[in-house]
Amino acid sequence: MMKRLVALFALILLSGCAGMVAPPEEARPVSDNSAVVALSETARTDAAGGRLDAAVASLERALRIEPRNPALWQNLAKLRLEQGQYQQAEGLAARSNGWAGDDKTLRAENWRIIGQARLKRGDYSGAQAAFDKAAALAK
């Protein structure tokens, strides 16, 4: 019992750390396509203003233009996480992983999103595995 509690505590700590990392937009532009950049920007403004559905719509529109852009998939995953749609968040982060190639920062972030989503759904061992992957990639 004690062991489980410790594990849970460690997980919550970990997820706390995970939550601190990387706001959606970094210094690096999300794309070199100006339309995609503009739509991402709109999505970010909408998300900041709490208009999450509108933000989702803009990101989906951007994804129609660049369906292989892992940053767009990741940003959508983050929105779904914020909306409490954990299964979707996990699926979208996995989709981002598929297109992330050897971008370890992006992949680590995806695994953190997956970990958070699993944690919220009560899948502690799954969350642990995801956070472990994130940690390994962040090394």
Next chain:
Amino acid sequence: MDSSLLEKFRSFAARSRLRLFLLILGLLLAGYTLYLDLTVRAQFEGKRWALPARVYARPLELYPGAKLRPEQLATELAMLGYRDAGNSSDPGSYQRQGDEFSIATRPFTFWDGAQPALQLRADFSGDHLRALTDLKTDKPVTIARLDPLLIGGIYPAHNEDRVLVKLDEVPPLLIKGLIAVEDRKFYTHHGIDPRGVARALVTTVRGGGVQGGSTLTQQLVKNFFLTPERTLRRKFTEMIMALLLEMHYSKDEILEAYANEIYLGQDGNRAVHGFGLASHFYFDKPLPQLTLPQSALLVGLVKGPSYYDPRHHPDRALARRNLVLQEMLQQQYITQAQYVAARAAPLGVTDKAPKGTSLYPAFVELVHRQLRRDYHEEDLRSEGLLIFTTLDPLAQLSAERALTTRLTQLEKARRIPAHALEGAVVVTSTQNGEVQALVGGRDTRYEGFNRALDTERPIGSLIKPAIYLTALEHPDSYTLATLLDDSPLVWRQRGTSDWEPHNYDKTFHGQVPLRLALANSYNVSTARLGLALGVRNIMDNVHRLGVERDLPDYASSLLGADGMSPLEVTQMYQAFASGGFRIPLRAIREVLTADGQPLQRYSLSVEQVIEPAPAYLVTAALQGVVREGTADDLKNYLSPDLNIAGKTGTTNDLRDSWFAGYTGDRLGVVWIGRDDNQPINMTGAGGAMTVWGEMMARLDPDSLVPPQPENIELVDIDSATGLRADANCQGTVSLPFIRGSAPTETAPCAAHSPTRSIKSWFERLFE
């Protein structure tokens, strides 16, 4: 005295009798008026407010870098009814000079807000849009949308033959023409035009019959009655009703009812009421897209739809149309230039009345079915909802053309009776599951049996990738190089007769590498593999991929004996095309209320159902089908450099021809067969694949380069033995393996092979 009293009394009695008479008359009249009032209001209300849901295609997105050819933009603009109008800033017009377009877009309210009318310049370079500029400010535009194509409606059940429109959908010039010709004082009178009435009375009294002098309001009232009776009493009733309507309703409401009610022609025994339906009936396009001369023709028809019928009496129709144009010029509703151009235009009426009012009835049916999960049928048919869908008219056009032309060619080439072949096509986006095109049969305007959704045919070898997926999910036992046994097989199961699968080429192939067994679609080795894996396990996997129907687990199910619709097959292949994700196919993006308020979004949904590595291997194997297997003739349509993945499907006695395949951006499934299920004597490659190839060739596909998962490694393999090879080996292939699953043993041909070193030891011994 007496006499004067009597006189007074008499006059009093006479007056009171008159009063009484007047009172009774007044009461009667009031009662009659009240009765008329109730009648006319009931009629009016009954005809109003049942607005159908309107269904739109996806809007075309314009942005620098967009993959779009100038011809494709021209096609889209033509479908939208944009006029090639020289240097005009009128919304809905454009000018093309080579690879440069100036477009004045129409304003439109989208899910995420309104986009005002824009004046844009679009410059193309080869197959993409190079630059987009705002013509007013000369500044670059990052992204803009054209208004979406209206592709159909979901109509009230009792009004199936109407295309109800809102007033703002009626071209403003049509309304002006109507007012110029039929009722110039419409906006100032109170329902009747006294001078018109006087004129009508005079003609009537002179014995000229009851006619003329009707305002639009009176004409509307007249249309509420079923019989065209012409008596003074009817005329009087109509006048009262017209006055009453004007008391209750605004001019715009009356005009809107008129636009939906007026009789404009006859389609067999079906009356054509309203400008909305008339626009489809005569021009085969939605009302908002009508040009000035077309609007003028419809206005002209109000006077006598059969006398001026443009299909039977084009000369009369033309003269009538030009008269309308002249009246419009006189009232200064149009300029001299507009008048001259419109007069010179042909009637533009289609030869035959189109079959239905939807351009893409099969797709609209899919939309309707998806909507029915979330909305009451009643609301769909009456609330005027705006439905924004995923249909890509350019993809749809390619799919329709490829299917119809290839079916005709195939019938000729294979001596099949003309029109015996049928087919269906589904096209989706590989990444988000949006249905871009759906063809339900070769008669693409037919609103009946929809083969893409409702035909259930054995899918034959299209099932095989599910078997190979199940195998490749066990990398300890199966890789692309694993040798499978393709020797004769007899499957005995209690309660069923023996099952003896054969290959299409009637021979057995001994030991075959797994990837080639799929590429060549060998039945025997695949069946043996499936039986080893367990039929139930494989069918469970098919469910996991997104197929919802019950699937039996007979051995014959392994070779696709069970039926599915083309749409279900598409859902299954969507999981392969997306790299292992179950993505529910969507035909709808957004729903808005009639006044443009967002109501619901249908979001992209993804769920990983296959690990990335086995999904990658299945795609690699399916690329092999096109590169060196049953679909290698696809190279006649599409460059091998595109690395397309696909699978052919053929069923017993050659009754069904299937092809499912995907490029980097699109997944397509094609079925060909006969409705009476007679053999069509063609394989998947001979029939469906050619339709697929012709269709995709029109769509500039992206090449398929799936991202390589981290636990995939490429290993050189000796084709002959399936063992590791090196530079010394002939016929080497580089194959993907899940890390750790590649054979450890080296082929005899390799430098460090143990067999080779033993051999060389012997060689040295005897030297």
